[in-house]
Amino acid sequence: MGIKYREDADLDFLQYCAEDDLQVLARYMTHDKDGGQRTTSELLEDKEFKRYAGKSDQYKTFWKLIAGELQHFGGDTLVNLFRGTGVVYKEILSDVCEKLKVKFEKNDSAYEIENKLLGKVITDSWENMSDEQKKELLKGVGLDSKLTGSSALLALQTVLKLGGAASYNVSTIVASSIAATFAGRTLAVVAGGGAARSLAILTGPIGIAITTLLTIPAISGAAYRVTIPLVCQIAYMRRAYAEQDRF
Amino acid sequence: MFQNKIWVVDEAKLYPKLIKAISEGKAVIHDGVAYWAEGSGQTGVIQHLPFKETVVQNVEEALKMAQATTVIATAVSTGIILAAIVVQTRYLAAKLDKIQETVDVIAKDIHAQNIIFYMDKIAEYVGNVEVARSLLKDRSLAEEIHELAYPLLTTLASKRNQVMSFVDNILSLAKTSPDVSPRHYELIVNFAQMMLDIMPVGIHIEYLLTSRIGKPRLAEHLLLDGAEQFNGALGVYKNFMNELHRDLVKGQIGNRKSVYQAIESRAMQLIKSEENKILLSLPTGRVAPNLLPG
Numbered sequence: 001m002g003i004k005y006r007e008d009a010d011l012d013f014l015q016y017c018a019e020d021d022l023q024v025l026a027r028y029m030t031h032d033k034d035g036g037q038r039t040t041s042e043l044l045e046d047k048e049f050k051r052y053a054g055k056s057d058q059y060k061t062f063w064k065l066i067a068g069e070l071q072h073f074g075g076d077t078l079v080n081l082f083r084g085t086g087v088v089y090k091e092i093l094s095d096v097c098e099k100l101k102v103k104f105e106k107n108d109s110a111y112e113i114e115n116k117l118l119g120k121v122i123t124d125s126w127e128n129m130s131d132e133q134k135k136e137l138l139k140g141v142g143l144d145s146k147l148t149g150s151s152a153l154l155a156l157q158t159v160l161k162l163g164g165a166a167s168y169n170v171s172t173i174v175a176s177s178i179a180a181t182f183a184g185r186t187l188a189v190v191a192g193g194g195a196a197r198s199l200a201i202l203t204g205p206i207g208i209a210i211t212t213l214l215t216i217p218a219i220s221g222a223a224y225r226v227t228i229p230l231v232c233q234i235a236y237m238r239r240a241y242a243e244q245d246r247f
Numbered sequence: 248m249f250q251n252k253i254w255v256v257d258e259a260k261l262y263p264k265l266i267k268a269i270s271e272g273k274a275v276i277h278d279g280v281a282y283w284a285e286g287s288g289q290t291g292v293i294q295h296l297p298f299k300e301t302v303v304q305n306v307e308e309a310l311k312m313a314q315a316t317t318v319i320a321t322a323v324s325t326g327i328i329l330a331a332i333v334v335q336t337r338y339l340a341a342k343l344d345k346i347q348e349t350v351d352v353i354a355k356d357i358h359a360q361n362i363i364f365y366m367d368k369i370a371e372y373v374g375n376v377e378v379a380r381s382l383l384k385d386r387s388l389a390e391e392i393h394e395l396a397y398p399l400l401t402t403l404a405s406k407r408n409q410v411m412s413f414v415d416n417i418l419s420l421a422k423t424s425p426d427v428s429p430r431h432y433e434l435i436v437n438f439a440q441m442m443l444d445i446m447p448v449g450i451h452i453e454y455l456l457t458s459r460i461g462k463p464r465l466a467e468h469l470l471l472d473g474a475e476q477f478n479g480a481l482g483v484y485k486n487f488m489n490e491l492h493r494d495l496v497k498g499q500i501g502n503r504k505s506v507y508q509a510i511e512s513r514a515m516q517l518i519k520s521e522e523n524k525i526l527l528s529l530p531t532g533r534v535a536p537n538l539l540p541g
Contacts, residue, residue, distance in 0.1 A: 010498035090498075111497040238496055246492040247485045247518050 003042050005068035006085040010093075010110040011234075013241055014063045021237050022059035024179055026066050028229045029073055033182050038226075043069045070234075073226050093117070093231050099224060100213060111163065114235035118170050119160045121232070125202075125209035126153055133202055140173065140202075141166035168239035175236030177206035178229045251336040252300050253309075256323050260297035268293055269323065275534050276323060277466055278330070278458035279386070284532035291535075296323070306332055306522060329525055330455055333448050334383045342448065343373050346441050353434050365413045369442070372406035375399060376449045379456050389459055396460045403453050407473065411446070411480045414439050418487045433506045440510055440517065443484055446477050447523040463534045474527035481518065488514050 005011075014022065030041045043049060043065055052058040059066060071086030074095065090110045097104055097113055102120045104113045122137075129137065134152060135145040142165065143155050159166035210232075214225055256279075265281050268274035273287035279296045283289040303309040309328045332338050347370065354366045379399055382392045421427050421435045450473030457466035491507050494500040500507060517523070 009500065009504070012504070013496040013498070016492075016496070109497070109499055111499065238498075242493050242496045245485075245489045247488045247514060 003046065003065050003068040003072065004085045005064040006071055006088060008067065008071065008088045010089040011067040011070070013238060014067050015060075016241055016246065017060070017063070017237055019057060019059050021233075021240070022063060022066055025070070025230065025233050025237070026059060028182065028226055028233065029066075029069050033225075040073075041069065042072075070230060073223065073230065089234070092227055093234075096224070096227050096231050100228075111238065112161075114171075114231070114238065115160050115163055115167050117231065118167065118174055118235060119157045121174050121206065121209060121213075122156060122160070122170060123153065124213065125206045126156075128205035128208050129202070133205060137173070137202055141169050163239075165243065168243050171232070171236040171239045173202050174206055174210075175233050177202070178210055178232050181207045181211060182229050251332075252302050253328070253331040253335045254298040255301050255331060256327055257297040257299035258323065261323070262294045265294045272532060275463075275529075275532050276326070277463045277534070278455045279327060280458070280463070281323075282463055282534045285535050286532070287535060289535065296327070303328075303332065303336075306338065310522070310525075325525060326528075329522065330451065333451060333526075334380055334455065339380055339445075339448055339452075340377070342441070342445050343377055346373055346438075346445060349434070349438050349441060353438060356431065356434060365409070365417075368406060368409045368413065372403070372410050372449070373445075375403050375406060376445075376452055379403060379452045383452065383455055383459060386459075393460050396456050400453060400457060403449070404469070407446070407449060407453070407476070410442060411476050414442050414480050415483050418483055422487060422490065429502045429506070432503060433509075436506055436510055439484060439487075440513055443477075443481060444513075444517055446473075446480070447520075447526040450474065450477060451526040464536060467529055467533055470527065470529060477523075477527060484514070485518055488518075 014025075026043060029038065030044050031037055037044065043062075046062070046065055049058070049062050049065055052061055055061070068086065070092070071088065073086065074089070074092030075086035090113070093110055093113050094104070096102075097117055097120075100117070100120055102113075102116050104116050108116075126134070134148075138147055138152060138156065139145045141156065141159055143152075143159060147155055160170060210228070214228060265274060268281070268283070268287065273284050273289075274281050274293055275284040276282070276296070279298070281293040281296060283291060283293060306329070309332055310325065350366050350370055350373075354363055379396075382388070382395060382399070417435050418439055421432055427435065450470065453473065454466045454470040457463075457469055488507075488511075491500065491503060492511075495504065495507060
C-alpha cells in the first residue's frame with residue numbers, strides 16, 4: 001500500500017530528532033519484544049528506505065515514513081486502506097489514554113495529554129517503589145526528597161502537569177524503562193539532568209508497572225503493545241527536544 | 248550572487264617593516280591603513296596598504312581566497328576583502344533594497360502610528376548607510392569627505408540605536424500580542440531578520456568611515472560598541488526563534504508554522520554567521536593612542 005504521512009502538527013518535530021531516538025521509535029513498529037520482525041510493518045520493506053540502509057542518517061532522512069507508519073499503527077487497517085493514510089497522533093494518544101483510564105480534556109494539547117499519561121505511569125509505579133526509589137524519583141524531578149506518602153505523589157503529579165524539566169525527567173525514566181523492557185536497548189539520553197541518575201534505580205518498578213498495564217486483558221491487543229510504548233517514546237522525544245535550544 | 252571587481256591588498260608590495268610588525272602582533276589595520284599597535288613602542292602609520300584589482304563571485308569565495316593565502320596576508324586580507332565587498336559591490340545595495348521593499352509593505356499594511364514612526368527611522372537609517380557607502384567608494388576623496396562624514400556618523404549612530412530597540416520591541420509585540428495577525432507576524436519576523444542581517448554591515452560602514460577620516464581609535468570604539476549592541480539584539484532574536492521552535496516541538500505552534508519554516512534556515516545562517524563575526528571584530532590589538540593623524 002505504501003506509507004503516507006498525514007500532516008500532523010504533533011509529529012512535525014520528528015524531523016529534528018537524532019538518529020538514535022528515531023531508531024528506538026521505529027523499532028517498536030518494526031520488531032516485537034522478542035526481536036522478531038512484525039509482518040504489519042511496511043517501513044523496512046520500503047524501497048527508498050532500504051536504499052539508505054547503513055547510512056548514518058537513514059532514519060532521520062525518512063522521518064516522514066516513520067511518522068506515517070506510526071499513524072497507520074494507530075488506525076484501523078481496513079480504514080487505512082481506503083483512506084490511504086492513518087490517523088493523527090493526538091487520536092492515537094487519546095485512544096491509549098482512554099484505554100488506560102487517564103483523564104484528559106478534549107481541548108488538551110498532545111503535550112498536556114502526554115503529561116497526564118506520564119502521571120498515570122508514575123502513579124501506578126509508585127506502590128512498587130521502595131522508599132529509596134521514591135526519594136530518588138522526587139530528587140530527579142527537583143522536588144524535596146523528604147516528602148512522603150500521598151503528599152509526595154500529589155506533588156509529583158502537580159509538577160508533571162506543569163511540564164518543563166520535571167516532565168522531561170519523568171519521560172526519560174519512563175521511556176528508558178520501556179526501551180529496556182520492550183526494545184532490549186537503552187536510550188541515548190539527549191540532555192543531562194537528574195533523570196540520568198534515577199534511570200537505573202527506577203527502571204525496575206516502572207518496567208513492572210508498564211508490563212502490568214500491557215497485560216490487562218482489555219488492553220493486551222497487539223496494537224496497544226505497540227502504541228503504548230510508541231506514545232511514551234514520543235513523549236520523551238518531544239520533551240528532550242523542547243528542553244534544547246535549536247538556535 | 249554577484250560578480251564584481253574589487254580592490255584587495257597587493258601583498259607583494261607590503262613593506263618588510265609592516266610584514267615584520269604584523270608577524271610580531273605590532274600592527275593594526277583599519278580601512279586599508281596599517282598603524283603601530285598599542286604596546287608596540289611606536290605610534291602612527293606604518294603603511295597605506297597597496298591595492299590591486301580582482302574579480303570575486305561571492306562572499307564565501309572571497310573569504311576562502313583571503314584565507315588561502317599566507318598567514319600574514321590572511322591577517323591583512325580577510326577584513327579588507329569583506330569591507331571591499333561591502334563598499335564596492337552590490338552586496339549591501341541588494342540587502343538595502345530588500346529592506347526598503349519590506350518597509351514599504353509594512354508601512355502600507357500596518358497603520359499603527361508607532362509602526363509608521365519606526366518605519367521612517369529605518370528608511371532614514373538605510374538611506375544614511377547607503378550615503379556612507381557612497382562616500383567610502385573612492386579612497387582618493389578621503390581628505391574631501393570630512394565635513395560630510397561628521398554629521399553623517401552622528402546620525403548613523405543615533406538611528407542605529409533606534410533601529411536596534413525597534414527590533415527588540417517589535418519581536419516582543421509579535422511574541423506577546425494576540426492581535427498580531429499571521430500576515431503581520433510574517434512581516435515582522437522577516438523584517439527583524441533582514442534588519443539584523445544588515446546591522447553588522449551598517450556598523451562596519453560606520454567603522455570604516457570613521458577610520459577613513461583619520462579617527463582610528465574612535466572607529467575601534469564604534470565597532471566594539473556596535474558589536475555589543477548587535478549581539479544583544481541577536482540574543483533577543485535567538486530567544487524568539489528558540490521559543491518558536493519549542494512551540495513547534497510541543498505541537499503548539501499553530502498558524503506560525505509556515506513563518507517558522509520559511510525563516511528557519513536563514514535565521515540559523517544569521518545566528519551562526521562567520522561573516523558577521525569578522526565584520527564586528529577588531530583586528531588584533533588596538534592602535535597606539537599617541538600622535539595619531541587627523
